[in-house]
Amino acid sequence: MFEPASRFGPYEIISALGSGGRGDVYRAYDTRLRRAVALKIVRSSPNEDSTQGLSLLREAGAASALNHPNILVVYDIGTEDRVPFIVSELIDGVPLRECMGNGPLPVKKLLDIAVQIADGLAAAHEGGIVHRDLKPENVMVARDGRVKIVDFGVAKIARSAASPGATFTETADGLVVGTAPYMSPEQARGLPVDFRSDQFSFGLVLYEMMTGSRAFSRDTPVQTLSAIIEDEPPPLSETSPKSPLFLRWIIERCLAKDPGQRYAATSDLARDLRMLRDRFAETTTVAGASAPRNVRIWWSLASATVIGAAGLVFLPGLVARSEHPRLPLHTPLANEFTYQGEPAWSPTGKMVAYVAAKDGVLQIFTRGLDSAQSEPVTQSKWDCRSPFWSPDGTKIYYISQYGQKEGIFSVSAVGGQPEPVMPDVFAADLSRDGRTLAFLRDEGRDSGAAVRLWLASPPSAEPHPYAHPTFGDHVFSDGTLHFSPDGSRLGLWIQNWSGFFGLGLRSAFWDIPLSGARPRTMPGEVGDLPHYVPHFDWLPDGRRIVAGIEGGSSDRPHLWIVDTMTGELTALTQGPSSENMPAISPDGKRIAYAAQDANFDLFEVPIDGSPARPLLATTRNELEPTWSPASDEYAFVSDSRGRKEIRRRSHDGSFEQSIVTMADLPPGSSSLQLPSFSPEGRRVAFEVTVSGRAELSGSVILVATLGVRTPVRMAPAKGANSAPTWSPDGQQIALAIGTPEDWSLAVGGVGVAAPPTVIHSNILPFSHPQWSPDGHWIACNVPNGLAIIAPDGKTEKVLDPDVWAAYAWDAKGSTVYGVKQDPEDFHRLMLVAADVTRGRVRVVNPFIASVPPANQPVRGFSRMSNGNFATSFVHVRSDVWLLDDFESPPTWFDRLRHSLR
Numbered sequence: 001m002f003e004p005a006s007r008f009g010p011y012e013i014i015s016a017l018g019s020g021g022r023g024d025v026y027r028a029y030d031t032r033l034r035r036a037v038a039l040k041i042v043r044s045s046p047n048e049d050s051t052q053g054l055s056l057l058r059e060a061g062a063a064s065a066l067n068h069p070n071i072l073v074v075y076d077i078g079t080e081d082r083v084p085f086i087v088s089e090l091i092d093g094v095p096l097r098e099c100m101g102n103g104p105l106p107v108k109k110l111l112d113i114a115v116q117i118a119d120g121l122a123a124a125h126e127g128g129i130v131h132r133d134l135k136p137e138n139v140m141v142a143r144d145g146r147v148k149i150v151d152f153g154v155a156k157i158a159r160s161a162a163s164p165g166a167t168f169t170e171t172a173d174g175l176v177v178g179t180a181p182y183m184s185p186e187q188a189r190g191l192p193v194d195f196r197s198d199q200f201s202f203g204l205v206l207y208e209m210m211t212g213s214r215a216f217s218r219d220t221p222v223q224t225l226s227a228i229i230e231d232e233p234p235p236l237s238e239t240s241p242k243s244p245l246f247l248r249w250i251i252e253r254c255l256a257k258d259p260g261q262r263y264a265a266t267s268d269l270a271r272d273l274r275m276l277r278d279r280f281a282e283t284t285t286v287a288g289a290s291a292p293r294n295v296r297i298w299w300s301l302a303s304a305t306v307i308g309a310a311g312l313v314f315l316p317g318l319v320a321r322s323e324h325p326r327l328p329l330h331t332p333l334a335n336e337f338t339y340q341g342e343p344a345w346s347p348t349g350k351m352v353a354y355v356a357a358k359d360g361v362l363q364i365f366t367r368g369l370d371s372a373q374s375e376p377v378t379q380s381k382w383d384c385r386s387p388f389w390s391p392d393g394t395k396i397y398y399i400s401q402y403g404q405k406e407g408i409f410s411v412s413a414v415g416g417q418p419e420p421v422m423p424d425v426f427a428a429d430l431s432r433d434g435r436t437l438a439f440l441r442d443e444g445r446d447s448g449a450a451v452r453l454w455l456a457s458p459p460s461a462e463p464h465p466y467a468h469p470t471f472g473d474h475v476f477s478d479g480t481l482h483f484s485p486d487g488s489r490l491g492l493w494i495q496n497w498s499g500f501f502g503l504g505l506r507s508a509f510w511d512i513p514l515s516g517a518r519p520r521t522m523p524g525e526v527g528d529l530p531h532y533v534p535h536f537d538w539l540p541d542g543r544r545i546v547a548g549i550e551g552g553s554s555d556r557p558h559l560w561i562v563d564t565m566t567g568e569l570t571a572l573t574q575g576p577s578s579e580n581m582p583a584i585s586p587d588g589k590r591i592a593y594a595a596q597d598a599n600f601d602l603f604e605v606p607i608d609g610s611p612a613r614p615l616l617a618t619t620r621n622e623l624e625p626t627w628s629p630a631s632d633e634y635a636f637v638s639d640s641r642g643r644k645e646i647r648r649r650s651h652d653g654s655f656e657q658s659i660v661t662m663a664d665l666p667p668g669s670s671s672l673q674l675p676s677f678s679p680e681g682r683r684v685a686f687e688v689t690v691s692g693r694a695e696l697s698g699s700v701i702l703v704a705t706l707g708v709r710t711p712v713r714m715a716p717a718k719g720a721n722s723a724p725t726w727s728p729d730g731q732q733i734a735l736a737i738g739t740p741e742d743w744s745l746a747v748g749g750v751g752v753a754a755p756p757t758v759i760h761s762n763i764l765p766f767s768h769p770q771w772s773p774d775g776h777w778i779a780c781n782v783p784n785g786l787a788i789i790a791p792d793g794k795t796e797k798v799l800d801p802d803v804w805a806a807y808a809w810d811a812k813g814s815t816v817y818g819v820k821q822d823p824e825d826f827h828r829l830m831l832v833a834a835d836v837t838r839g840r841v842r843v844v845n846p847f848i849a850s851v852p853p854a855n856q857p858v859r860g861f862s863r864m865s866n867g868n869f870a871t872s873f874v875h876v877r878s879d880v881w882l883l884d885d886f887e888s889p890p891t892w893f894d895r896l897r898h899s900l901r
Contacts, residue, residue, distance in 0.1 A: 002026060002041070009080040011039050011087065027090060030075075033608075034866075037075060038091070042084040066127050069601055069617035069875075070120030072140070072150040075610075088150070089613065092653060093142035096205075100136055103212035107244060110209045111277035113139075115619070116147035118270035121202060124152060125195035125266045126337050132193065134201040135182040136208070144653060146617060180221040181214050185257050188225040195266055196259040202269075203254025210247070211239045215255065229257075246276050267337035271879060275330075278575050328572065333592065334367055334374060334880040339853050341878045343583045343592035344387045344396075346413075347432075352583075352592050353377070353387040353396050353413075354880050355853075360827035362853060364398050366413065369882075377415045383853075386427065389413075391434035399426060408439065422456075422463070427480055430459065431487035436514065437463070438490050440479050451476040453492065455514075471510065471519050478507075478533050484542045485588075489513050491545060491564070495533050507533045509545075511564055524567020526560075535581045536562075540588035546572065548580035548593075559593060559883070572886055579881075591883040600859060600872045602636060605831055605848060607817060607868055612848045615870055616649065623872035624674055624860035630681030632865045635659060636872075637673055646675050646686060648706070651865070659684055660704045660711055666690055674723050674768065674860070678730045682706055685714070685724040685733055701735060703750065717746055717755045723768040727791070728775040734791070736767050736780075745769055745780055747791060759793030764803065774813035777836065786818070788836060799834040800841045806861035806871060817869055819848065819858050827851045829858060829873075852876040 002013045002024075011028040017038065018025045028039035076087035096113065099105065105113070117139060124131065131138075131152055140148045184200035186193050207215040215233035218224040233255065236248040250272055256262050263269040334340045339357040346353070350369055355362045358376070362383040365374040378384045382401035389396055395410045400418075402409070408421040408428050422428070428439035437459035440451050453471075456463035479494030490512040509522040526549060534557065536547035543565055548557035557580045559572040572591075573579040581594040600623035602615040616622050620640040627634045632651045637644055645661040662669060668690050675686040682705060689699045699720045702711035714721075720738035727733070727747075735756060737744045743765045748756030764781040771778050777788040785801040799816060807818030815833050822828040831845040851857045853876055861871045 008039065008041065008085065009078075011037070013039070028087075030087070036090045038088045040086045040088070042086070066124055066129065066152070067611065068120055068123040069614050070116045070147050070149060071123060071152065072148045073613050091140045091142055091148055093140050093146075093148075095137050096139040096141055096147075096209075097136040099141050100209055100212070104240065105209045107210075107247070108277075110206075111247070111273060112145065112619070113141065113147055113209070114206055115270065115273045115277050117149060117202065117205070118266065118273050120147070120149045121195075121198055122266040122270045122337055124149075125198070130193060130195050131198050131201075132187070133179055133182075134198050134205065135179050136205060137179075139205070144616075144618065180224045181216060183225065183228060184259075185229045186259060188228050194259070196262045199254045199262045199266060199269060200256075200259075203251050206247075206251045206254065207233060207236070210236065210243055210251070213239070244276065246272075250276070265337065268332075268335055271332065271335045274577075275332075278577050279330075328886045329884040331882045331884070332879060333369070333882050334365070336374070339876055339878045340365075340880050341594035341596065341853070342386055342581050343594065343880050344389060345583055345585050345592065346389050347391055347393045347586060349586045349590075351393075351413075352880065353389065354592075355385050355387065357853065360825075360850060364396060364411070366396070375415070377411055377413065378418060379415075380418070384409075388429055390430070391432060397421065397428070397430065399428065405442070421459075429482050429490075431483040432485065433487050434459070436483070436487065438481055438483065439463070440481065440494075451479060451494070453479075453481075453494075453512075466512070468512075468516070468519055471512065480533055480535055482537055484538050485540055486542055488515070489542070491536065491538060493533050493536055493547070509536075509562075509564065522562070522564050522567050526562055526567050526569055537582050537584045537591075539584060546582040546584060546591060548578075548582060559591070561887075572883070589884070591886060593881055593883060594878050595881050596876070596878040598874055598876045600874045602870060602872050603849075604864065605819075605845075605869045605871055607831075607833075607844060609831075609845045611845075612871075612873070616653075623874075625862050625870040625872060626675050626677045626684070626860065627862045627864050627870055628677045628681040629679050634862070634864075634870060635675045635677055635684050636860075637675065644672055646672065646684060646704070648684075659706065660686075660702075660709065664704075664709045664711060665702070666713075676724050676726060676733075677862075678726050679728055680730055683730075685726065686711075687722050687724065701733065712751075714748060714750065715753055715755045717748070717758070721756075722766065725769045725771045725778070727771055728773055732791075734769045734771050734778050736763060736769060738765060743767065745778065745789060745793070759791065760789050760796065768806070770808050770816075772809045772813040773811060776813065779807055779809065779816050786816070786834065788816070797836075797839070799836070799839060800832075804832070805829065805856075805858045808861045808863050808869060810863065811867065817844070817863075818861060819871065821851060822846065849873045853878075 002008060004013055004015055006013045010030065010032050012031055014027040014029055017027050023040050023042040026039045028037050030037050073089040074086060075089065078085060129152060133151060138149065138151045140150055182201045182204050184193065184197040187197055204215050216224055216227040218227050236243060236251060254262060333352060334354060340354055343352045343354045351366055353364060353366045356365050361380065362385055363380065364377040364384050364387050366377055367374045377396060380400055384398045384400045386399045387396050394413055396413055397408055397410050399406050400409050402420060402423045405424050406426050407423040408425050409418045410421050411418040422439065424441050425439045426442060428437065430437050436455060436457040439454050441454055442451055453466040454463045455466055476494045476496060479492055481490060481492045483490055492510040492512055493507060494510060495507040510519050512519040534547040534549050536545045538545050543563065545562050545564060547560055547562050549560050550557050556578040558574050559579045559582055561570040561572060578596040579593050580596055583592045599619065600621045601617035602622045602625050603612045604615045605612045618640060620638065622636055622638050625634045625636040633648055635646055635648045638647050643662045646659045647656060648659050649656040662672065665672065665688055669688050671689040673687050675684050677684055683703055685701055685703045687699055688702050699722055700716045701714040701721050701724045703714060704711040714733060717737045718739065722736045722738065724733045724735045732747055732749055734745065734747045737746045737758060742761050743763050744758040745760040745763050746756035746758045762783065764783060767781040769778050769780045778791060779786065779788050781803050784798050786804045786807065787796055787798045789796050802820055802823065804818040804820045807816050809816055814836055816836065817833045819829050820832055822830050827850060828847050829849045829851060830843055831848050832841055833844050834841045852874060857874050859872045861869055864870050
């Protein structure tokens with residue numbers, strides 16, 4: 001044991017944290033990087049040789065490659081005077097064992113912990129690493145609820161002390177492979193193990209979390225191992241009868257003696273647990289209290305009178321039996337541990353095509369409804385998306401890179417060589433009879449329309465633009481489209497370009513008859529949505545659609561049935577995750593959809609080239625961090641309490657509070673984003689999108705003072721006011737201004753009535769300016785790349801011909817650090833630095849994160865007090881599900897009401 005203040009290599013021992021069967025763990029201080037760490041010093045047994053120590057380091061090195069928020073981050077491994085050691089992040093929390101000390105955990109808390117453990121295990125198993133010693137002592141629960149799995153790989157090579165009471169068990173070759181009460185049957189027998197062994201151990205942990213007692217508890221380790229091999233645990237229906245039935249099934253499947261009866265992939269286990277957690281209210285039924293007897297009698301008599309009288313008149317329209325609405329049935333179709341989405345039904349309704357990420361590239365896959373395996377259709381070096389089928393089911397069309405832009409390709413439904421169909425297309429659909437191809441083409445602002453609708457009938461004919469005057473008077477920027485089931489009309493949900501600079505970014509649903517009749521827009525609020533274009537598909541009646549729409553108290557899309565004639569909405573799903581990209585089966589009875597979870601977490605990006613490490617990671621979104629120049633705290637956008645808000649938090653996590661919420665914003669506010677701390681650290685400027693009031697329409701900049709809940713609006717310029725950044729003296733704010741003609745860089749005074757003044761025109765849309773700390777430059781993306789612009793607008797200097805995804809200045813104002821895509825692999829993000837004086841760009845870290853299927857994979861970039869940078873990366877998870885029984889048959893009351901009408 002080491003005493004406090006003693007040294008172990010470059011690490012200064014602060015205090016002991018614990019001792020296990022294989023080593024001692026200390027709280028230590030890294031004197032080189034000046035941070036607190038956890039230092040594990042591995043004890044050697046008398047008979048251990050050096051190769052086993054090297055094996056330990058290899059195992060820990062493999063575990064250190066796992067970049068997942070639920071796996072302990074390993075900073076360093078090595079030997080000091082031939083003593084192996086592992087250095088990892090220091091977790092402010094307790095082992096799961098302490099959380100379980102007072103008996104069974106509440107089900108909701110159990111599920112939250114279980115989902116995080118399963119996610120971490122799934123990531124490890126995907127990386128080819130099996131834990132082999134999963135137990136409550138090897139799971140840490142931080143104070144903010146984050147769960148971390150620790151000690152990956154160590155159990156494989158550890159040796160028992162061979163004491164009579166030891167809980168570790170050796171195989172015949174002397175290798176420790178687990179802790180007796182948490183071992184799998186194959187471990188207990190000394191057989192080879194794979195990822196399914198961890199599932200059994202996880203099932204034992206879940207069992208104990210649910211019941212408060214171990215599944216197999218005997219007097220000695222040998223008896224415990226014998227029970228694991230031969231016996232069954234006490235049934236959960238007896239030990240925990242009130243627990244959710246589905247959770248019992250999951251645990252029982254994990255505890256199957258035969259590994260083949262457990263989950264084929266740990267990602268499937270994680271998905272089942274997440275679905276149960278997210279849909280807990282739907283899967284748990286509670287019987288309501290009985291009504292008083294006299295009330296029930298009165299209601300029965302009244303009902304009998306009404307039904308009897310109505311039956312005399314409307315008997316032919318009623319059914320003399322009670323019908324109960326059926327609950328929608330959700331069934332997973334494609335749930336591998338990767339991104340999957342954009343389902344499309346084959347004409348027979350027996351197969352679904354969809355996109356899935358493979359080696360970082362979106363490819364087209366197909367899966368039969370009765371098949372347990374997906375079949376790849378494309379093997380492209382470019383992302384493939386938006387599949388749709390030919391009428392005979394022999395081909396699948398999709399969008400992919402076509403020259404300098406995207407275009408339509410076709411490929412056999414069983415795979416093969418793709419064929420180019422139509423260049424310069426970003427959205428398309430084919431009528432069910434195959435006679436008409438409709439597509440959207442981006443033509444640029446110079447042509448008078450950013451996006452135009454084109455038709456080709458037959459598809460091989462020369463296409464022509466759709467030019468009905470009612471529709472052609474509008475200028476569009478984005479959209480999705482689908483033919484009605486009979487092919488007579490085209491549904492088009494499209495974004496109004498000019499509307500972005502007036503009433504905010506709006507989208508509208510257009511019903512376009514192909515007969516040449518006048519097109520119409522859908523009435524009601526849902527026909528005029530802010531910010532985004534929903535995915536949709538038609539129901540068989542050709543009047544209603546199913547669409548993924550954000551609404552209510554949720555910032556995430558859910559599935560709704562929309563009546564295109566009235567705009568009336570009927571909710572289909574309202575879970576805590578996102579349900580989107582609906583596709584209706586040919587018979588109209590099933591919906592394939594994508595269950596999505598795009599989760600931003602905060603990361604610290606070191607400038608020494610070491611890997612990015614989590615700063616704040618939860619199951620909710622934390623994004624766009626901005627560090628206070630006056631203290632060691634930061635502000636960020638979070639939806640941890642439901643709707644978005646800006647919160648402030650200390651670096652060590654000991655303090656956190658809300659700065660401004662959506663309730664503090666002007667009426668009609670629909671979004672807030674991009675906070676920026678003032679130089680003195682007392683104010684935060686941020687962007688808000690507001691609609692419904694002429695004087696506040698569009699996006700504006702608000703300034704909130706810490707401790708004051710009512711923010712103040714900065715005088716707006718005409719257009720979209722976006723992405724504020726403070727001058728070093730705190731008197732001015734630079735921002736991006738968007739108009740139909742151009743995007744510009746502007747500077748305005750804080751607290752003055754005059755609107756901002758444009759200092760530089762023709763910057764890239766949605767650029768995020770960054771004012772240098774010395775006040776000499778403002779960094780901004782321009783068409784020629786990343787540039788620095790003088791605050792008076794008279795001088796411009798391009799630092800890099802590439803556009804950067806995010807960027808910020810160092811403390812001296814001499815270097816711009818930032819994130820951009822690897823020019824040789826667009827699916828990788830790299831950390832780069834540009835020297836302002838020399839104009840030289842260098843790569844600091846060639847790989848800090850992957851680029852998932854998301855519009856903005858990185859949000860925010862701010863210099864921390866320690867000189868590193870804080871940002872947020874997105875983790876996108878999406879599976880394809882099937883929804884059945886989504887429309888219940890009408891009850892007798894529905895038919896009665898219809899008859900009365």
